Amino acid sequence: MSDKSYIEKVLRPTIQSTPGQSEFYQAVEEVLISLEPLLKTEPKYNDNNIIERIVVPERQIIFRVTWMDDKGKIQTNIGYRVQFNSAIGPYKGGLRLHPSVNLGIIKFLGFEQVFKNSLTGLAIGGGKGGSDFDPKGKSEGEIMRFCQSFMTELYRHIGGTKDVPAGDIGVGGREIGYMYGQYKRLTGLYEGVLTGKGLNWGGSLARTEATGYGSVYFAENILNKKGDSLKGKICSVSGAGNVSIYTIAKLYEYGAKPVTCSDSKGTIYDKNGIDIALLKKIKEVDRKDLSEYAKARPNATYIPLAQYPAGTNAVWSIPCFAAFPSATQNELNLADIKTLYANGCRLVNEGANMPSTPEAIEFMLENKMFYGPAKAANAGGVATSQLEMSQNASMLKWTFEEVDNRLKGIMKSIFDLSYATSKEFGDEGNLMLGANIAGFRKVADAMIDQGAV
Ligand code: NDP
Numbered sequence: 001m002s003d004k005s006y007i008e009k010v011l012r013p014t015i016q017s018t019p020g021q022s023e024f025y026q027a028v029e030e031v032l033i034s035l036e037p038l039l040k041t042e043p044k045y046n047d048n049n050i051i052e053r054i055v056v057p058e059r060q061i062i063f064r065v066t067w068m069d070d071k072g073k074i075q076t077n078i079g080y081r082v083q084f085n086s087a088i089g090p091y092k093g094g095l096r097l098h099p100s101v102n103l104g105i106i107k108f109l110g111f112e113q114v115f116k117n118s119l120t121g122l123a124i125g126g127g128k129g130g131s132d133f134d135p136k137g138k139s140e141g142e143i144m145r146f147c148q149s150f151m152t153e154l155y156r157h158i159g160g161t162k163d164v165p166a167g168d169i170g171v172g173g174r175e176i177g178y179m180y181g182q183y184k185r186l187t188g189l190y191e192g193v194l195t196g197k198g199l200n201w202g203g204s205l206a207r208t209e210a211t212g213y214g215s216v217y218f219a220e221n222i223l224n225k226k227g228d229s230l231k232g233k234i235c236s237v238s239g240a241g242n243v244s245i246y247t248i249a250k251l252y253e254y255g256a257k258p259v260t261c262s263d264s265k266g267t268i269y270d271k272n273g274i275d276i277a278l279l280k281k282i283k284e285v286d287r288k289d290l291s292e293y294a295k296a297r298p299n300a301t302y303i304p305l306a307q308y309p310a311g312t313n314a315v316w317s318i319p320c321f322a323a324f325p326s327a328t329q330n331e332l333n334l335a336d337i338k339t340l341y342a343n344g345c346r347l348v349n350e351g352a353n354m355p356s357t358p359e360a361i362e363f364m365l366e367n368k369m370f371y372g373p374a375k376a377a378n379a380g381g382v383a384t385s386q387l388e389m390s391q392n393a394s395m396l397k398w399t400f401e402e403v404d405n406r407l408k409g410i411m412k413s414i415f416d417l418s419y420a421t422s423k424e425f426g427d428e429g430n431l432m433l434g435a436n437i438a439g440f441r442k443v444a445d446a447m448i449d450q451g452a453v
Pocket residue numbers: 167168169170171211239240241242243244262263264265289326327328329351352353378379381382
């Protein structure tokens with residue numbers, strides 16, 4: 001049996017036994033296809049049935065979250081924590097609060113997280129969680145009551161050396177604070193059980209900035225390898241949340257000009273460069289949508305969602321050299337990448353998880369574009385979360401520069417490892433192949449060492 005048919009043999013029962021999880025199958029298929037050259041040369045992975053085992057989470061926890069709204073009505077949401085793989089360390093991965101959350105989304109994110117965490121070189125397994133709760137339009141009290149109720153079930157499944165959640169879409173410092181407070185109240189423990197904590201109660205400097213900064217460090221590594229850099233380049237960023245804001249900030253530091261951002265309501269094109277102070281005020285302080293940006297900067301163009309050409313994302317219609325999708329999954333499709341390429345874009349660096357569709361990735365690889373895959377490019381967040389755990393465990397606090405320098409070093413080593421692995425398997429520069437194989441190999445070897453667990 002060829003390795004391809006072996007991969008199909010795995011995917012079919014996965015789809016049959018867990019129907020309706022399209023994002024999860026997409027994530028699995030991408031990894032399995034990349035693994036083909038490894039499986040050909042290393043029979044031990046097939047001999048130990050690693051593929052069949054690695055696509056099944058070790059544990060999936062689904063629970064009811066009830067909370068009282070401001071009108072005194074009891075609301076119900078679904079909570080999830082998928083503890084995917086603990087072969088190389090305690091489960092680690094964020095919590096997402098968004099109405100689109102379901103088990104398939106959490107499984108895709110958890111699966112990706114396993115390989116991403118492995119790539120960082122740190123001892124962290126993979127997990128992910130969240131809820132279909134929509135924080136938009138909720139009062140402070142409602143957010144707090146939801147977070148407390150969510151943690152009232154989650155607390156029994158997590159712990160500093162067991163499972164350490166962090167933020168993701170809809171979960172920032174505020175939500176981590178409410179969840180941490182409830183964890184502490186229920187357990188009586190003051191431990192590093194969540195990362196992304198406040199700076200005066202266990203958080204790490206540079207954690208907030210880490211995913212965006214790390215994404216830019218990774219992109220700069222890609223370009224440096226080709227004797228180029230981000231300096232003077234026009235860049236397009238999607239999203240207007242944590243990852244996007246700090247991607248934009250670091251792009252400026254590298255001498256690039258980020259000209260776009262977007263949210264769930266529309267896209268901003270500011271040809272003079274995104275005004276980062278204004279963006280932060282609108283999204284981090286006022287929690288409003290980007291139409292406010294255009295009101296404050298009349299020279300900027302605002303494209304509301306309703307005006308996006310059918311089947312495309314308007315943020316990718318703006319000419320740029322480098323695109324940084326940093327909002328959500330499948331936000332950049334084949335039509336988008338064709339437009340980007342025709343307009344001169346040569347680098348796509350993924351800040352979000354799985355933002356490019358398989359067809360868009362195929363186009364990038366066929367056209368020899370520079371491509372920074374999410375598992376590698378956005379690993380700076382989780383790597384810095386692990387640095388927060390290290391500081392908590394040692395009761396020390398490092399300076400911003402110390403954490404940032406470590407982050408920069410980790411992003412360089414992820415790039416080097418992914419690049420070297422792509423070369424080892426005969427497709428030099430294909431960082432998707434390199435990242436998937438390198439991330440997988442470490443976890444798979446640990447699974448073999450640990451026997452049938
Ligand atoms: P935030 O909630 O801070 O920001 C998300 C941004 O994306 C918001 O501007 C939001 O719009 C926009 N967005 C979300 N969903 C959609 C959608 N369906 N369509 C259009 N826009 C959308 O999240 P983060 O910045 O933390 O996360 C962004 C991405 O990065 C996610 O894929 C996440 O998994 C990934 N990531 C995050 C890490 C982290 O450390 N935070 C680490 C690694 C990856 P609006 O403002 O209208 O809500």
